[in-house]
Amino acid sequence: MIDHPRLEEKLIHRALSERGIRAGILNVTSVPLPLDGLRIAEVALIRTVGMFRGVRAAAVLESMGVRTINSSSTILRCGDKVLTYSILHGAGLPIPRSLLALGREAVLRAHAQFSGPAVDKPPLGSWGRMVSLVRSSEMASQIAEARELMPSSVRGHIIQEYVETGGRDIRCLVLGDRLLGCMERSAARGWKSNVALGGKVRALEVTDEMEELSLRAARAVEGEFVAIDILSNGELLVNEVNGIPEFKGFMRATGIDVAGELASHVREVLRS
Amino acid sequence: MEAECPICGSPVELPDDVMAGELLECPSCGATLEVYEQDGTFLLREAEEIGEDWGE
Ligand SMILES: Nc1ncnc2c1ncn2[C@@H]1O[C@H](COP(=O)(O)OP(=O)(O)OP(=O)(O)O)[C@@H](O)[C@H]1O
Numbered sequence: 560m561i562d563h564p565r566l567e568e569k570l571i572h573r574a575l576s577e578r579g580i581r582a583g584i585l586n587v588t589s590v591p592l593p594l595d596g597l598r599i600a601e602v603a604l605i606r607t608v609g610m611f612r613g614v615r616a617a618a619v620l621e622s623m624g625v626r627t628i629n630s631s632s633t634i635l636r637c638g639d640k641v642l643t644y645s646i647l648h649g650a651g652l653p654i655p656r657s658l659l660a661l662g663r664e665a666v667l668r669a670h671a672q673f674s675g676p677a678v679d680k681p682p683l684g685s686w687g688r689m690v691s692l693v694r695s696s697e698m699a700s701q702i703a704e705a706r707e708l709m710p711s712s713v714r715g716h717i718i719q720e721y722v723e724t725g726g727r728d729i730r731c732l733v734l735g736d737r738l739l740g741c742m743e744r745s746a747a748r749g750w751k752s753n754v755a756l757g758g759k760v761r762a763l764e765v766t767d768e769m770e771e772l773s774l775r776a777a778r779a780v781e782g783e784f785v786a787i788d789i790l791s792n793g794e795l796l797v798n799e800v801n802g803i804p805e806f807k808g809f810m811r812a813t814g815i816d817v818a819g820e821l822a823s824h825v826r827e828v829l830r831s
Numbered sequence: 832m833e834a835e836c837p838i839c840g841s842p843v844e845l846p847d848d849v850m851a852g853e854l855l856e857c858p859s860c861g862a863t864l865e866v867y868e869q870d871g872t873f874l875l876r877e878a879e880e881i882g883e884d885w886g887e
Pocket residue numbers: 655678680684685686687688690719720721722723724726727728750751752753788790798799801886887
C-alpha cells in the first residue's frame with residue numbers, strides 16, 4: 560500500500576520479488592478500496608507517506624482478514640505522539656518529562672514548569688517539522704498563536720524537557736521480536752538530528768539496554784516493523800516510535816539489508 | 832526517459848525504476864512534481880500539498 564513511493568518501497572518490492580513472493584503495488588490515491596470487500600491479499604505492507612492514509616487503508620484491509628504490517632492501530636499509536644507517550648508511560652517505559660497542553664493558556668503554564676528551555680512539538684508530524692526549542696514565554700505564546708491557525712491535527716502541544724543529547728539521537732529498528740540494529744543520528748547544525756534535515760548517521764554497537772528498551776517499546780505499541788528513537792543524556796529515554804519507518808539512512812549507516820529482512824519476515828508470515 | 836515539467840516546460844529525467852505516485856523535484860524550477868501514468872506513459876503533474884501527517 561503506497562501513496563508516494565520512495566526508495567524504501569522500491570527496495571521492498573524488489574526484495575519480495577527476489578524471494579518469489581507475488582507482490583502487487585497498490586497506490587491508495589488512485590485505487591478505491593471496498594469497505595465491504597473480500598480479502599485481496601494475505602499480507603499487506605503499509606507504506607504510505609500520509610499517516611492517516613496508512614491507518615485507513617490498513618483498517619479496511621484488516622476488515623477483509625488481511626494481515627497488515629503494521630496494523631492500523633499501531634500506525635495510529637505511533638503517528639500521534641500523545642498516544643505513543645501515553646502507551647509507553649503506561650507500559651513503564653522511560654520518556655522525556657512531558658506535558659500535554661491543549662490551548663494557549665495551558666502552553667504558558669506548561670512552560671512555567673520548566674526552569675530552562677523546553678521543546679514544543681505538535682502531536683503529529685515528522686522530519687522535525689514544527690519541533691521548536693522554546694527559550695522564552697514570548698516565543699511560547701507566538702508558537703501557540705501560530706499553531707491555532709493550523710489544522711486541528713497539529714493544534715495541540717507536547718511541551719517537554721530539553722534532553723541534553725549534544726544534538727544526537729539513537730534509532731533502533733525492530734522487526735518481529737528482533738532488534739535489527741541501531742544507528743546514531745547527529746545534527747548537521749542546531750539540535751535536531753533528523754536525516755531529513757541533513758543529520759549525519761553512523762552505526763552504533765547495540766547494548767543490552769538499547770535492545771531491551773526498543774523491544775519493550777515495540778511491544779507496547781504492538782509494532783511488527785517499527786523504528787524506536789531514543790534520546791540519551793546518560794539515561795535512555797524513548798522519544799518516539801515510527802510506525803511506517805524510513806530506512807535508507809539506516810541501511811547506509813549499518814549495512815543491514817532492511818528491505819531484505821522485511822521481505823524474509825513476510826515469507827515467514829506467509830508460511831505460518 | 833523524460834517527461835515535461837507542467838510548471839516551466841523543462842524536460843525532467845525520470846529514474847529507470849520510476850513508479851506512479853513518486854515525487855520528483857524539477858531541476859529547473861524546483862517545483863515538486865508527481866509522476867502519474869496514462870496509457871502506458873509516465874507524465875508529471877504538480878504534486879499535492881505536503882500533509883501535516885506526512886512522515887514516517
Ligand atoms: N526533548 C528533546 N530534547 C532534545 N532533543 C529533542 C527533543 N525532542 C526532539 N529532539 C530532537 O529533535 C528531533 C526531531 O524531534 P522528533 O523526533 O520528536 O520529531 P519528528 O518530526 O517526529 O522526527 P522523526 O522524523 O524522527 O519522526 C529529534 O530527532 C531529536 O534530535
